[in-house]
Amino acid sequence: MLNQRKRLWDAPPLKSHYDAVIIGGGLHGLATAYFLATRHDIRDIAVIEKRYIGYGGAGRNTAIVRANQRTQENVPLYKEALDLWPVLTRELDFNLMFYNCGNLNLAHSEAALKAMRLQTATAQFHGVDSQLVTPAECKALIPALDISDRPSYPILGGMFHPPGGIVRHDAVVWGLAKGASRKGVRIHQGVEVTGIGVQKGKVDSVETTLGRISTPRVLNAAGAYSAALANRLMGICLPISVLTIQAMVTQPLKPLLDHVISSGGYHIYANQTLKGEIATGAHMDRWPNYTTQTSAHYIKHQAEALTDLLPCMRGVKFMRTWAGLADMTPDMAPIMTGNDPVEGYYQDCGWGYFGFKSCTVAGKYMAQYMATGSCPDILLPFDQKRFEAHRLMGETAALVSYSADN
Amino acid sequence: MKRNLLMNRLEHLPTLRIQPRQTLTIRYNGKNLRGYAGDTVASLLYGCGERIFSRSLKYRRPRGLYSLDGECSNAMMSVDGWPNTNAETTPARHGMVVTPQNVVGSLEWDPMGWMDHLAFVMPAGFYYKLFHKPARLWPLAIKGIRQAAGLGKLQPEATFDCRCDAIYPNTDVCVVGGGPAGMSAALAAAENGLRVVLLEARPHLGGFCDYRVRAEKGGMPLYQWVGALADEVRATENIRVLTHAPVVGVYPDQRITAFQRGSAADVFDLRYIEIAATSVVVATGCIERPLLFASNDRPGIMQIGCAHRLLHTYGIRPAANAVFSVAHDLGLEAAIDMHDQGVTVHCVADAREDGQDPQMLSALAQRGIPHWRGWVAQVAHGRRQLRGVTLSNLTGTFKKRIGCELLVASAGLTPLTGLVTLAGGALAFDHHTGFFLPQRLPPAVQVCGRIRGLHDPSSLSADGTLAGLRAAADCGLNLNREIARAEAAGAAAPGAVRGSKLAMAPGKGGKAFLCFDEDGTVKHVQQAMAQGFDVPELIKRFTSIGTGPGQGGMPGHNLPLVVAHSQASPDSDPQPTTIRPPLVATPIAAYAGGKHDMAKRTPMHAEQLTAGGRMERVGEWYRARRFGADPGAQDEIIGVRTNVGLLDASTLGKFRIFGPDAVKALQRVYVGDMTRTVPFRTKYAAMCNEDGCVIDDGVVIQTGENDYYITTSTGRAGQTVEWFRYHTRYDSWDYHMVNLTDAFGVINIAGPNARQVLAAVTDADISNEAFAFSTCRDLLLRGDVPVRAMRLGFVGELSYELHVPASYMAAVWQMVETAGQSLGIVHFGLEAQSTLRMEKGHVILGSESEQRTTLHDIGLGFLWCRTKPEAKTVGGAALRHTADQPGRLKLVGFKMEDPRSRAPRDGSPIVDARIRGYVCTARFSHALQEPVGMALVDDDLVRPNTRLGIYEDGCNGTLRHAMVVPMPFYDPKGLRMRM
Amino acid sequence: MALSLTCPICGLRNGYEFRFGGADKGPRPLEEGLTPAQWCAYAHLNTCVAGVQLEWWNHKDGCGTWFVARRDTRSNREVPKEDVQ
Structure with a gap:
């Protein structure tokens, strides 16, 4: 059980042919490889990772999972994603540490309350547990909350979503890598994809820094880098803006927050990890860039916002901040496509800051897509054609602030 | 007897930073402990005989004082309720209440101590491989893990009130580190006339020379030398010294953040510092590299600087006897000083085979202290307290066990390069020093001193001066000659010191801790x-x-x-x-500081409060939601419908746009045809984004030739100028915009008796003929207050919107109130307004629209002029593409099937087998005496009399039903607003 | 302070004073005859370049000017004109 000598995943040499090549050793890429190998018997797969697995968003998110999205296209997807955590923990024989503590989302305006009613009822309609709660009930859930009218934006109510919680993100990376590797998937770290070869409208190969691989199908799952990669390798332009998003943790404390809390009005979330640190964040710098720089502006803003709602947090210390990249689409819903513009080219991107909570289910259905060549029904709404067809998904009601055009 | 001895500090050392005459008492674990002004909590506790400071996170091992600069969690305690406070860096204050953390019993006897014996089931990453089988075990395990993890305890009701402050200095040169190199750099830059900020993490300047009496520079003991440097720094007017101010962040363009702890004499307890500098000098020096050997964490094992400073800075003999296992001359120096102050030093094991300072070696020999080259501590003995140590040679072939109370252990030094990497510099491993040395530096960042591997005082001084001159050159001074001279001086001084290569002591058994915090x-x-x-x-x-x-x-x-x-x-x-x-x-x-809430109040804020207004934060403004206890504001609604009401609408965006190309700009951003305005007629107009989604609506009034007055919604006021400029950025058009939002207040007088009220305050002819619906007039109230009045119909009654210079608002408000008094004029707020406008089928953007709805979807397509493609209207293309597009969400009106039922809740989905839309706003209509509402629904549900199923949260699948009806619900012909 | 920008009027300022206005895609296309795909390209599609790009910025908390800057998206730094290939 506690074998300390066996590698979690192997590091075999790169071959010259694979049945499938997956670009990106992040959560989506590894999950897709895992499901291809376990559910579709396609095991001759290369996962090509430029740095090391889990380097990007996989290791930088704050690990919150939930299924209380706004639209009926998204809720079933995230519900299934939630259901997959215990399944994968068992299958992978790796504790993903799904801490099912529930999420409390706070409302500070009539408009936010209305938005929560829509989300709550939509969740209930899909059989997902979610409830509206009063300020007093918010306080009962999180005793540290200030529900008086002292905060700049007093708490008017909340939405409590018991099935959500947090998952240990690194464990998911390593568990999926272990599971995929045991099934024969080859994980190649430190290798970069430099080209995709197309013959007669079909993908036939992938160029890498270690040479050419012939393959009939390739998945671009490079996370925040996937749009730039799609542009460079395939000449595709995507409706994506890559933004820096910051997060931070405090020094470890004895249990203080029993649930994940978040507030759209304050642009913050906070949750206490099993180790006792309070992880918090949410701000995005509104200009596209590939740096993972943190900023003084933001940590100060975060402290102000956090202590307005949770005054006792004044006495805690931040010990680490970091940043990751989020690839945002105009409607805050992802893009999952296949055989477009050429047969054998698949793309899974635009997850913004939802990439972690969705990774298992996206992997599951992208694997089905790649194995069968036809789009699973549940993924149909996520085609990128929706943008030129003037059919934004509706996952956000408000105008997005990072677009140049709002 | 023992305690008394310990209470006696070495009072006459010249390097003391405590004041032996000034005692203070803190409360620790139910005991009163005495210390001295200048003590940290840690030195006070140690001085009083405390040896175990905490229990470790995972194994619950006892931990003691290890360093004095807060590099690990060993000395983290709760101080006056602040959890995880590092006793090493916290000055002791009289009356402080200090308690240890993460301990179940006492620090000496922790019943959780058996965890240490379970270490074999806690290998690296053990939590990924345990507790998940069987699955039902995991929720129980979570509880246990949460309780066991974490260190400090936080009371949910604590508020941690303290005096907070923030400063944002601009400076030419920012020097980080107040040791000899940093001070030399600061002086060199300041001598060239530049402004310098010098930041030091400790409460005093001097760095690692502050407590050293043996080594000398120019015949002066080091503590005297740095003391003189510090005096010079403090006497230099253009150097601002900020002590007890550790740097926490470094950002591009030489921006530095730090926080400072104030003393009782300061005006703050915590201060946030954000510095904009032209050049940065990093002179942060070194900390010690922990020596890795079995049980290297036992209380009684400490680093060289810790032992040395306890002795010389705080006047505390750390123990009666000691063994040293070191790899740097600083260790030899400490051993000599320790011996001279009465500590028996059994021996000094030195991991280096050669390279020691001969003077130190002879001083050791003179004192009869054995010095063993190529030897190192291998195992520490004792559980709660160190009892002895086994030393061995580097290959582990020879061993010797020695009993001792104190083991001074250190593998060498490690430079504090965090600032360099945060600033964007790169490090590379250097085989000579064994350090990660700054290799590539970002522009305008200089490094100097021990961080570069230097050690000799003359080298540090020369290096600091050079860095200070280079920083001055970064600021634009031409100092080529001075820099060349300083470079030569630096080259003549001793270079970087060869560092110890030792990674870990020989032997494989036991626990050699790399990280105390995480075990x-x-x-x-x-x-x-x-x-x-x-x-x-x-x-x-x-x-x-x-x-x-x-x-x-x-x-x-x-x-x-x-x-x-x-x-x-x-x-x-x-x-x-x-x-x-x-x-x-x-x-x-420290980051949050005091609360500075940047909210806006209208000129009528106080008057509305007096009138019973329930103010609510709407965006950046405070606005009145209602003026009574009734959440539905029925009295206000009835007042407006049957009599007259008064609304403060000052938050509306208000702009003047003028110039020869003003109309072109209007044509670009508004979807209507803005060439067809009539002077002083109000034109209702909408702006879309490129998606055709309505982002703003308001009125446009031509007030002169090429001169327009426009209003926008409250939320868009801040972006409107930017929006106009953005969408005309390629055009070089000649027009100007002035944001008048805060310059004018707005009073809306609405209701069938509105004319009577207005007539009472103006002599102008405001009859329906002279001042008709949809027109605008500039009036004088009471003969001398200029207002711009418009007849609009948002709430569906006769109404006047008065745009009043902000400074006159109070007077006009009072005038109108007085004039309406005999009629029984009511105040109304946002809630009443929302219901009133809804009865009219008027939308509020964001309430009846969302990001994916277009102008067409909410029934405002008539505002779009399709025949002006040359204007390249923002959103024009999308409006063309979606004009007749099927399968979109559309706005409809509805009534409940059962008119006696309550209105459905806003936001409730409309469903059949799937979700088909949602309720935007629904309210009980006073005018119709039944609930009415607006909903966005799939376009196959828009025909009147279509039955809608409403799924409210908590309904458990029991739908409520409504019927689609035409809008508006109230006064469909619009006669009342034209009265 | 992850970003500093040079406003043509106010000089080098903290990046948080500015608003990003998108990569420079040239003047607005003609409305007549614009296909949905062309519209989408102008309104939404990006190259997401990892490198230097020309882009619009507005000095929102300053003078209000819109201007074009050259910025390297990999470093968040402005790139002087002469350094652009």
């Missing part, structure tokens, strides 16, 4: 590597080494060395781990 050992690293984690960054994540309260402070240097040492290919250089801000854990209160 991470060398074995854990080896386990992680065996499982395929091969880069330090991943090992960090898998073992959690370096992720605790002290972050990389302790393991940051050792981890890469151990990894490189354990790797198959011995030729690969160690790779540094990532450093992340804040460089020092920083209280959130």
Whole structure:
């Protein structure tokens, strides 16, 4: 059980042919490889990772999972994603540490309350547990909350979503890598994809820094880098803006927050990890860039916002901040496509800051897509054609602030 | 007897930073303990005989004082309720209440201490491999883990009120580090007339020379030398010294953040500092690299600087007898000083075979202290307290066990390079010093002193001066000659010191801790590597080494060395781990500071409060939602419908746009045809974004030739000028915009009796003929207050919107109130307004629209002029594409099937087998005496009399039903607003 | 302070004073005859370049000017004109 000598995943040499090549050793890429190998018997797969697995968003998110999205296209997807955590923990024989503590989302305006009613009822309609709660009930859930009218934006109510919680993100990376590797998937770290070869409208190969691989199908799952990669390798332009998003943790404390809390009005979330640190964040710098720089502006803003709602947090210390990249689409819903513009080219991107909570289910259905060549029904709404067809998904009601055009 | 001895500090040392005449008392664990002004909590406790400071996170091992600069969690305690406070860096204050953390019994006898014996089931990453089988075990395990994890305890009701402050100095040169190099740099820059800010983390200047009496510079003991330097720095007017101010962040363009702790004499307890500098000098020096050997964490084992400073800075003899296991001359110097102050030094094991300072060696010999070259501590003995140590030679072939109370252990030094990497510099491993040295520096960042491996005082001084001159050159001064001279001086001084290569002591048994915070050992690293984690960054994540309260402070240097040492290919250089801000854990209160809420109030804020207004934050404004207890505001609604009401609409965006090309700009951003305005007629107009989604609506009034007055919604006021400019940015059009939002207040007088009220305050002819619906007039109230009045119909009654210069608002408000008094004029707020406008079928953007709805979808397509493509209207293309597009959400009106039922809740979905839309706004209509509402629904549900199923939250599947009806619900012909 | 920008009127300022206005895609296309795909390209599609790009910025908390800057998206730094290939 506690074998300390066996590698979690192997590091075999790169071959010259694979049945499938997956670009990106992040959560989506590894999950897709895992499901291809376990559910579709396609095991001759290369996962090509430029740095090391889990380097990007996989290791930088704050690990919150939930299924209380706004639209009926998204809720079933995230519900299934939630259901997959215990399944994968068992299958992978790796504790993903799904801490099912529930999420409390706070409302500070009539408009936010209305938005929560829509989300709550939509969740209930899909059989997902979610409830509206009063300020007093918010306080009962999180005793540290200030529900008086002292905060700049007093708490008017909340939405409590018991099935959500947090998952240990690194464990998911390593568990999926272990599971995929045991099934024969080859994980190649430190290798970069430099080209995709197309013959007669079909993908036939992938160029890498270690040479050419012939393959009939390739998945671009490079996370925040996937749009730039799609542009460079395939000449595709995507409706994506890559933004820096910051997060931070405090020094470890004895249990203080029993649930994940978040507030759209304050642009913050906070949750206490099993180790006792309070992880918090949410701000995005509104200009596209590939740096993972943190900023003084933001940590100060975060402290102000956090202590307005949770005054006792004044006495805690931040010990680490970091940043990751989020690839945002105009409607805050992802893009999952296949055989477009050429047969054998698949793309899974635009997850913004939802990439972690969705990774298992996206992997599951992208694997089905790649194995069968036809789009699973549940993924149909996520085609990128929706943008030129003037059919934004509706996952956000408000105008997005990072677009140049709002 | 023993305690008394310890209470007696060495009072007459010249290097003391305590004041032996000024005593203070703190409360610790139910005891009153005495110390001196200048003590830290840690030195006070140690001086009073406390040896165990905490219990470790995982294994609950006793931990003692190890360093004095807060690099690990050993000395973290609760101080006056502030959890995780590092006793090493917290000045003791009289009356402080200090309690240890993470302990169940007492520090000496922790019943959880048996955890240490379970270490074998807690290998690297054990939590990923335990507790999940069977699945039902996991929820129980979570409870246990949560209770066991975490250190400090926070009371949910605590508020941590303290005096907070923030400063944002601009400076030419910012020097980080108040040691000899930093002070020399500051002086060199200041002598050239530049403004300098000098930041020092400790409460006093002097760095690692502050407590040293033996080594000399120019015949002066080092403490005197740095004392004189500090006096000179403090006497230099253009150097601003900020002590007890650790740097926490470094950002591009030489921006530095720090936080400072104030004393009782300061005006603050915590101060946030954000510095904009032209050049930065990093002179942060070194900390010690922990020595890795079995049980290297036992209380009684401490670093050289810790022991040395306890003795010389705080006047405390750390123990009666000691063994040293060191690898740097600083260790030899400390051993000599310790001996001279009455501590028996059994021997000094030195991991270096050669390279020692001969003077130090002869001083050791004179005192009869054995010095063993190539020897090192291998195992520490004792459980709660150190009892002895087994030393061995570097290959582990010879061993010797010696009993002792204190083991001074250190593997050498490690430079504090965090600032350099945060600033964007790169580090590379240097085989001579054994340091990760700054290799590539970003522009306008200089490094100097010990961080470069230098050690000799003359080298530090010369290096500091050079860095100060280079920083001055970064600021634009031409100092080529001075710099050349300083370079020559630096070259003549001794160079970087050869560092100890020792990664870890020989031997494999026991626990050699790399990271005290996380109880991470060398074995854990080896386990992680065996499982395929091969880069330090991943090992960090898998073992959690370096992720605790002290972050990389302790393991940051050792981890890469151990990894490189354990790797198959011995030729690969160690790779540094990532450093992340804040460089020092920083209280959130320091960042948050005092609360500065930037909210706006209209000129009528106080008057509305007096009138019983329930103010609510709407965006950046405070606005009145209602004026009574009734959440539905029925009285206000009835007042407006049957009599007259008064609304403060000052938050509306208001702009003047004028110039020869003003109309072109209007044509671009408004979807209507703006060439067809009639002077002083109000034109209702909408703006869309490129998606055709309505983002703003308001009125446009031509007030003169090429001169327009426009209003926008409250939320868009801040972006409107930017929006106009953005969408005309390629056009070089000649027009100007003035934002008048805050210059004018707005009073809306609405209701059938509105004319009577207005007539009472103006002599102008405001009859329906003279001042008709949809027109605008500039009026004088009471003969001399100029207002711009418009007849609009948002709430569906006769109404006047008065735009009043903000300074006249109070007077006009009172005038109108008085004039309406005899009629019984009511105040109304947002709630009443929302219901009133809804009865009219008027939309509020964001309430009846969302990001994906277009102008067509909410029934405002008539506002779009399709025949002006040359204007390249923003949103025009999308409006063309979606004009007749099927399958969209459309806005409809509805009534409940049962008119006696309550209105459905806003936001409730409309469903059949799937979700088909949702209720935007629904209210009980006073006018119709039944609930009415507006909903966005799929376009196959828009025909009147279509039955809608409403799924409210908590309905358990029981739908409520409504019927689609035409809008508006009230006064469909619009006669009342034209009265 | 992850970004500093040079406003043509106010000089080098903290990046948080500015608003990003998108990569420079040239003047607005003609409305007549614009296909949905062309519209989408102008309104939404990006190259997401990892490198230097020309882009619009507005000095929102300053003078209000819109201007074009050259910025390297990999470093968040402005790139002087002469350094652009």
